[in-house]
Amino acid sequence: METKLEKAIELRKSGHLQESNEMLSHLVEEYPDHASIHYQCAWSYDLLGEERQAVFFMKGPLS
Template sequence: MKELEMAIDLRKEGKLKESNKILINLANKYPDNSIINYQCAWSFDVMGSEKEAVPYYEKAIAIGLSDDDLQGAFLGLGSTYRTLGQYEKSREVFEKGLAKFTDDKAMKIFYAMTLYNLNEYSKAMEILLINLAQTSSDENIKIYKNAIEFYSNKLDEVW
């Protein structure tokens, strides 16, 4: 769809308002198109209008998306709920997303932020430390990878 491509190109060029306007019009014209709803949600998100993004993310997920887009929609909606202070909803979205996309490290990091907001500091730190140990290219972290992973869920223990 030419208009959708144009809106995505405008967003890439930093013309966020123009892109958003086209996507809102498309979402009104094609309310059952999951990709348009997802792109519209994304356009609100990048403009800092998270509250407006929520219904579009929810609708896109409910209608159904390809795995790549669904993965992005779960991350976007979970993160949006977190920034709006709706931490339990954020947790639910991330847990659904991580059940389907178990290896998505970015989603795990955003989930850890939500856990932090829910005062689940130990679990948040565990997720962050494991991901740091598994993904870091820093030589010193690589040397201590096993120790970091071992202690990741034992931060309150004293030997």
């Protein structure tokens, strides 16, 4: 899981925002209770200009 998360973050850093977002969205499905993945997924949606989606992930497993 950590390797996939690191890869998604590297994709975001290198400007591959959509691919990063897709990986993070899949990680959220695989690990629904992992707050850090929810945070990273929210960040990715924010960068894509999809703030409404980002809010959903910020509520995440702690809500």
